[in-house]
Amino acid sequence: MPLIACEHCASVQRRLSLRRGELAACERCGTVLWRYSRLTLNDWLAIALAGFVVFCIANAFPVARIEVYGAQRSATLLDAIAITWQQHHWSVAIMTGTAGFALPLLQLLALLWVLVPLARGRLPAHKAQICRRLGWLRPWSMVPVFLLGAIVSLVKLAGSVQVHVGLGLPAFGLLAVLLTMLGRLSPRALWRHAETAGLAQVPEPRYLPGHVLAGCHACGLVQDLAEQRPDEHAPHCVRCHAVLHHRKPQSLARTWALMLTAAILYIPANVLPVMHIASVTGDSGHTILGGVVELWHGGAWDIALIVFVASVVVPMTKLLALLLLVLRAQRGDVGGLRSRTRMYEMVEIIGQWSMLDVFVVILLSALANFPGLMRISADLGAAAFGLVVVLTMLAAMSFDPRRAWDAAHTNGVLTHMKESH
Secondary structure (H helix, E strand, O other): OOEEEOOOOOOEEEOOOOOOOOEEEOOOOOOEEEEOOOOOHHHHHHHHHHHHHHHHHHHHOOOEEEEEOOEEEEEOHHHHHHHHHHOOOHHHHHHHHHHHHHHHHHHHHHHHHHHHHHHOOOOOOOHHHHHHHHHHHHHHOOHHHHHHHHHHHHHHHHOOOEEEEOOHHHHHHHHHHHHHHHOOOOHHHHHHHHHHOOOOOOOOOOOOOOEEEEEOOOOOOEEEEEOOOOOOOOOEOOOOOOEOOOOOOOHHHHHHHHHHHHHHHHHHHHHOOOEEEEEOOEEEEEOHHHHHHHHHHOOOHHHHHHHHHHHHHHHHHHHHHHHHHHHHHHHOOOOOHHHHHHHHHHHHHHHHHHHHHHHHHHHHHHHOEEOOOEEEEEOHHHHHHHHHHHHHHHHHHHOOOHHHHHHHHHOOOOOOOOOOO
């Protein structure tokens, strides 16, 4: 059976066949490496095709329609992005348009590009490049976050105007489910399907003195990676030709830079208003916490709690968790490695949910756009908050949890020990 390298501790293990209900976890750090799936390539292709059709429906039909004194306004996601752009909040429009529309579309197209030929028993053209791009796209596709943002927006408006749910909202709900399912089709999983079908080679590496075994970050192939001298170029994967690194270069320095920048921007993101409301009764600006308080006083305490967790608790948790991980890695601390690995996984999972408030702002801008009566627009706080989300996600991607396990190995600490949870 082929070899597999854990992404979080670099332990190399042999991949075994699983039965229904089973999963394979790294014996060193406990990370789930892969799960049993009874879905065939044809099943995955059907899900991807359904996702593409639902994506078109979700973006073609309005998410909601509101009525104010006889005037009506409906909006799709693309309407919200266009209106935000017209209001000269270009950075907010670019971030939301990329995460909510462009990247999910590219993710579905990339999956279809790979799955259609694989289901027919042949390798797709440019499979290596497409799979690498797919690996970059997956963390930034934020349809579930937009769905939650749309629900929050409608709850905010329901207290003052008449709200009608459009076909786009349930379509986005179904799309979020389908994309969550397709999220299991990582580039490594696609290569494993190709291996199982006999379409991709799996050369067995030989361990030689002075060499190390490393898994390709793009296709997962474990290969013999010679220790590189500073004057040598980085090697490339023999299968997909991605650049191979024993460890992420300058991991701690990059993580520090991104994390500190995000921490600085987090101040204006919370102090400055994220949206501006102009109505016949006057103008007002609303911060993130102000919006939470407004929802709470309006009786929507459950939605207020969701917004508070997504927009306040999650960013603070990410920054503090990353700070702890970086400091302990920098000191060479080898204690509690399994719990630190779980913490890093948590940071990766929750990363995108902080974009919730930014999606709320752009949808409110599109729906509550009645010149002379009421108008909502994004403000500087939304741009700052969106940048905080992007920077913290990049910081988490730059951090390399394998270095702590390297330090444990160097110090002679047993990595197979059972740690108390």
